[in-house]
Amino acid sequence: MEAYRSVQEAAAGAGGIPELDGELTLAPEARAAAAGDFGGLPHGHPSFVLRPGSADDVAAMLRYCRDNRIPVAPRGQGHSTFGQAQAPGGLVVDTGTLDSIHLDGDTAVVGAGARWSELVRATLAQGRTPPVLTDYLELSVGGTLSVGGLGGAAHQHGAQTDTVTELEVVTGSGRRTVCSPDREPGLFRAVLAGLGQCAVITRATLRLAPAPETVRRYRIPHSSATALTATQRRLIRSGAFSYVEGQAHPDAELPEGWRYTLEAVSPLSGAPGGEEELAGLGCRPGPDEVEDLPYLDFADRMAPDVAYLESVGAWHDPHPWWNAFLPDSTVDAAVPETMAGLRPADVGPTGMALLYPLFRDRLHTPLLRVPDEPVVFLFSLLRTATPEPGVPSSQEMVRANRALYERVRAHGGVQYPVGSIPMETRDWREHFGERWPLLAEAKREHDPASVLTPGQGIFPGSEGSAPAPE
Ligand SMILES: Cc1cc2nc3c(=O)[nH]c(=O)nc-3n(C[C@H](O)[C@H](O)[C@H](O)COP(=O)(O)OP(=O)(O)OC[C@H]3O[C@@H](n4cnc5c(N)ncnc54)[C@H](O)[C@@H]3O)c2cc1C
Structure with missing residues (x-):
């Protein structure tokens, strides 16, 4: 901790910094840690990192940054993939200390x-x-x-x-x-x-x-993306499953190059759930395709894979991810078209695709934009830009993401904005659609100096100028 400057030193260097319960640091290693993210693409070093001791610290520093027109980005675990939690030259608020x-x-x-x-x-x-x-x-x-x-x-x-x-x-x-x-x-x-x-x-x-104590998980192979979506629609309507997802993994032995798997879970409270519904769909899971496991093991199921990927270094490779919602009416055209144009190497050797349905009427958050149909599908390409031959570079993957975003928009798709898709203000206006005024007016009212979260690229000049009136 030697290299960390004290609040007093920081205040002496930058002038007028308020007294804080927590720590404000200019230390290079803290700034470097706040400069990257899971995507591993753009790197913008902040000038300061705040580890707040209280919400009042956040308030005091935001007033300071507002007055001095310093950009600010809150940062949780930095699992953004395209600089969304970065504030080059500004302040990163590392919320990890607010963990009660x-x-x-x-x-x-x-x-x-x-x-x-x-x-x-x-x-x-x-x-x-x-x-x-x-x-x-x-x-x-x-x-x-x-x-x-x-x-x-x-x-x-x-x-x-x-x-x-x-x-x-x-x-x-x-x-x-x-x-x-x-x-x-x-x-x-x-x-x-x-x-x-x-x-x-x-x-x-x-x-x-x-919470259930135990759950039954089914992982059932499907021959194609359309076979998978057909099963998923039936399962979410049945109400028998507390969890429904699906994945496509690269598989060189299959003609299409992709292996599709349905993943469905029902709570185990007495009678085994879900089997009848699956049988009604002609799905008779083999012994390897059914597993009972404690709820926490299921909820934290990614932990062993992440530990492995960390051990071989792949968890720290660049991850230019791509995510979008597709309407039910086009998913069976857009996904097969996308997967047919995708080589397994295009997602990297540890990459994969996700595909699963949601009911539109369960989604009530105004700024979470999804297509306006009763059922929508989340479709994600979880790419990893490893150095292996044939795997595109992270920049090539980002370019491919933008092209795919445009194709999917033509199918009525809307991005789930956690990935690596270059966006301009006009894209964001289109993205938020009728909800753009809600965001733009709240921005003017609550962040009039436009200091907050420039890495999203929504309001250009987030380093000081308020968004123009509508
Ligand atoms: C391995 C992995 C698995 C994922 N799985 C899923 C999944 O299953 N479902 C899903 O929906 N998403 C998933 N995501 C995406 C993930 O939900 C988002 O990227 C999320 O924002 C990351 O959380 P974080 O704490 O790392 O946020 P950060 O990357 O630190 O921040 C994300 C954005 O939120 C802002 N922000 C952070 N904290 C605050 C705050 N306290 N107040 C206001 N703004 C804030 C940041 O400025 C930034 O713009 C996954 C991502 C990864 C890398």
């Missing part, structure tokens, strides 16, 4: 920097769980609430943002406040899935649900 968890029956009050893995372990001790978990649990609560937060349970419960009942936030003007559907509802709506544009979330109140 308080449980009260069916409610959790959680610091924005807590990880879902920590939250679910705490809630399980009381027989509860967040209703929707992301596939990977080492993401921060604030980070996923800023984008939406989806998983295989979202077809029943909506996005993680739909499980929030109240937020404590610090706006871009440095005002600490509490918002909810009844209290400052405009701010509440602009913050959830609001990509960090109007406020930093410091604390969230979330609904919890009863």
Whole structure:
């Protein structure tokens, strides 16, 4: 910790920095850590990193940055893939120190920097769980609430943002406040899935649900993307499965080059769930395709793979990911067309695709944009740009992402903005559509100096100029 400058030294260097409960550092290693992300692509070193001791620290520094026109990015676990949590030359607020968890029956009050893995372990001790978990649990609560937060349970419960009942936030003007559907509802709506544009979330109140002790997981091969979506539609309508997803993995032995797998889970509380529904679809899972496992092992299922990828270094390769929602009416054209044009090397040797359905009417977060059809599919290409021959470079993957984004837009698709797709303001306007005024007006009101979260590239000149009036 020798190299870390004290708050007093930082204040002497930068002038007028407020007194803080936590730590403000100019140390090169802290700035370097806040300059990268999981995508491993753009690198923008901040000038300072704040490890807040309290929400008041966030408020004091946001007022300082507002007055001095310094860009600010909140950062949870930095699992963005395209610089979204970066603030080159500015301040990164590392929310990891805001990680408190308080449980009260069916409610959790959680610091924005807590990880879902920590939250679910705490809630399980009381027989509860967040209703929707992301596939990977080492993401921060604030980070996923800023984008939406989806998983295989979202077809029943909506996005993680739909499980929030109240937020404590610090706006871009440095005002600490509490918002909810009844209290400052405009701010509440602009913050959830609001990509960090109007406020930093410091604390969230979330609904919890009863947790099963054990679940039965089915992993059933499918011959094509359209066979997979056909099964998935039936399964989500049956209501028998608490979780429905699907993946495509590269498989050189198959003519199409891709192996499709349905993944469906039902809670095990007495009678085995789901078998009848699967049999009705002609799916008779073999012994290798069914597994009973403790709920936590299922929820944290990515941990062993991540540990392996970390051990071989691949977890730290660049990840130019691509994610979009497709309407039900075009998914069976857009996905096969995309997969047919994709070589396995185009996602890298450890890459894969995700494909799963959601009910539109369970998604209530205004800024989480999805196509307007009763069923929509999340389609993701989880690319890894490894150095192997034949694997495109990360820049080539980013270019391919943009081209694919345009093709998918022509199919009525909308990006899920957690990936590596270069976007301009006009793309964002189109992305938010009728909800653009909600975001732009909240930005003007709550972040008038436009300091917040420049890495999203939504409001150009996030280094100081407020967005132009409509
Ligand atoms: C391995 C992996 C698995 C994933 N799995 C899923 C999945 O199953 N489902 C899913 O929906 N997504 C998934 N994602 C995407 C992920 O949800 C988003 O990238 C999420 O934003 C990452 O959380 P984070 O804590 O790392 O956020 P960061 O990358 O730190 O930040 C993301 C964005 O949110 C802003 N932000 C962060 N904290 C706050 C805050 N407290 N207040 C306001 N703004 C804030 C940042 O400025 C940035 O713009 C996955 C990503 C990875 C890398």
